[in-house]
Amino acid sequence: MSCAANRSCQASLTPPSTTLEMAASATLKICEQRAFQAEELLSMLKRQLQLITSHTAKSTSTAEVSDEVIRLQDENSCLTKEVETLKQRLTYLELLSGKKRIKLPTNSEVIAAGSTVKCKNEQPPETVPTPSQPTTQPDHKGKTENKEKKQKKASSETKAKAKKSTEPAKQADDNTSKSIDISRLNMKIGHIVSVKKHPDADSLYVEEVNVGEDRPRTIVSGLVRHIPIEKMKDRLAIFCCNLKPAKMRGILSEGMIMCASSPEKVEIIDPPEGCVPGDRVTVAEYPGEPDALLNPKKKIFEQIQPDLRTDDECIATYKGCKWIVKDKGICRAPTMSGFNIK
Numbered sequence: 001m002s003c004a005a006n007r008s009c010q011a012s013l014t015p016p017s018t019t020l021e022m023a024a025s026a027t028l029k030i031c032e033q034r035a036f037q038a039e040e041l042l043s044m045l046k047r048q049l050q051l052i053t054s055h056t057a058k059s060t061s062t063a064e065v066s067d068e069v070i071r072l073q074d075e076n077s078c079l080t081k082e083v084e085t086l087k088q089r090l091t092y093l094e095l096l097s098g099k100k101r102i103k104l105p106t107n108s109e110v111i112a113a114g115s116t117v118k119c120k121n122e123q124p125p126e127t128v129p130t131p132s133q134p135t136t137q138p139d140h141k142g143k144t145e146n147k148e149k150k151q152k153k154a155s156s157e158t159k160a161k162a163k164k165s166t167e168p169a170k171q172a173d174d175n176t177s178k179s180i181d182i183s184r185l186n187m188k189i190g191h192i193v194s195v196k197k198h199p200d201a202d203s204l205y206v207e208e209v210n211v212g213e214d215r216p217r218t219i220v221s222g223l224v225r226h227i228p229i230e231k232m233k234d235r236l237a238i239f240c241c242n243l244k245p246a247k248m249r250g251i252l253s254e255g256m257i258m259c260a261s262s263p264e265k266v267e268i269i270d271p272p273e274g275c276v277p278g279d280r281v282t283v284a285e286y287p288g289e290p291d292a293l294l295n296p297k298k299k300i301f302e303q304i305q306p307d308l309r310t311d312d313e314c315i316a317t318y319k320g321c322k323w324i325v326k327d328k329g330i331c332r333a334p335t336m337s338g339f340n341i342k
Contacts, residue, residue: 031090038083045076057194180303182318183288186242187258187281188212189325190219195232198226201249205232209255211241212278220253226266237268238281238316238323238331244296260310260333260341267336269316272329281331285321308341317342 040332049072178184190211203224219239223232237256245254260267260291271281294300307319316323318332323331333339 027093028090030101031086035083035086035090035207038086042076042079042083045072045079048072049076116268151306153231171182178288178291180300181286181288182283182304182308183286184291184294184300185240185304186290187238187323188241189236189275189277189279189281190217190239190255191277192235192237192242195229197229198249198251204248206251207232207257209237209239210277211239211255212276217241217254218252219255219257220248220251221257223257223259223266223268227268234275236271236275237269238271240301242291242294243301244293258308258316258341260314260316260339262336262339265336267333268334269323269329269331269341272325274328279328280327281319281323281325283323285322286318295316305342306340310337312337312341 049069052068052072149159188211190209192207193210193216194208195205198206198220203222205221205223207219207221209219210216217239239255240258241255243256245252258269260269271279291300304318309317310333311317311320314333314335314337316333325331
């Protein structure tokens with residue numbers, strides 16, 4: 001009866017060639033179940049053999065026991081061969097369906113795990129050779145493709161670095177070719193959010209200024225002797241925002257407030273009404289985009305500053321041309337006319 005069951009398993013494991021791939025998944029499951037059942041049957045037969053041997057020793061003659069033992073051994077050998085055939089067939093089907101190759105459990109593992117099949121120390125089984133199965137060749141193509149990808153990646157990185165290194169040089173060339181005038185300055189309207197005296201310098205204020213950027217700028221100004229702190233708080237003023245940041249008595253200053261100045265008096269240049277932080281101050285006669293950051297070695301601000309003055313009407317000018325905020329008006333000092341702005 002057991003031989004017939006295993007022959008039935010073999011028949012079910014041999015689907016037509018035209019439907020082999022479609023039925024691979026179902027066939028794999030059947031193979032696994034049949035292999036497990038075969039292992040259990042072998043175990044059961046061994047136990048029965050032991051019982052029969054023990055029982056027949058008492059109730060039958062030695063010749064009958066020997067015949068029964070031989071019969072069971074033959075049947076056991078037959079079942080063992082059929083199980084090995086099923087294992088090889090299962091491995092072949094796994095390879096065809098692209099499944100990961102597994103090691104079938106041994107009898108001792110099945111007994112130890114009960115109904116759970118353990119697959120420890122998994123090793124790839126030997127493949128079943130077939131006439132249609134091609135011989136595996138080393139994957140030189142994959143290695144070549146990986147090498148080409150690495151070369152392309154290295155080439156693109158080199159180009160990116162070269163481009164990045166040339167951008168500052170190009171920007172420097174553009175700045176060098178520009179004429180030196182007030183358009184190079186990035187003067188913006190700023191709102192003084194807070195102000196306090198410098199902890200290490202009696203003549204300096206430390207201001208936090210909103211110039212329309214993501215965060216306020218810290219600006220240090222030497223106005224303590226000229227403007228009371230009450231008049232510094234919560235007001236709008238004009239700030240030059242592209243000077244190189246510099247430390248003043250230990251605090252980094254990120255800009256400069258623009259003031260009409262004399263040895264005796266200093267006044268902050270007032271922007272026109274309606275301005276908001278971030279509005280740019282320009283001179284219509286000198287259009288252009290400001291430098292991102294003035295190069296201190298070129299002394300650009302120092303060359304522009306002598307032409308920054310208030311005129312007879314206290315209007316802030318560059319070479320006689322008025323400072324303006326587009327669509328909002330002109331910039332002027334409260335009372336000081338004919339003085340330098342710095």
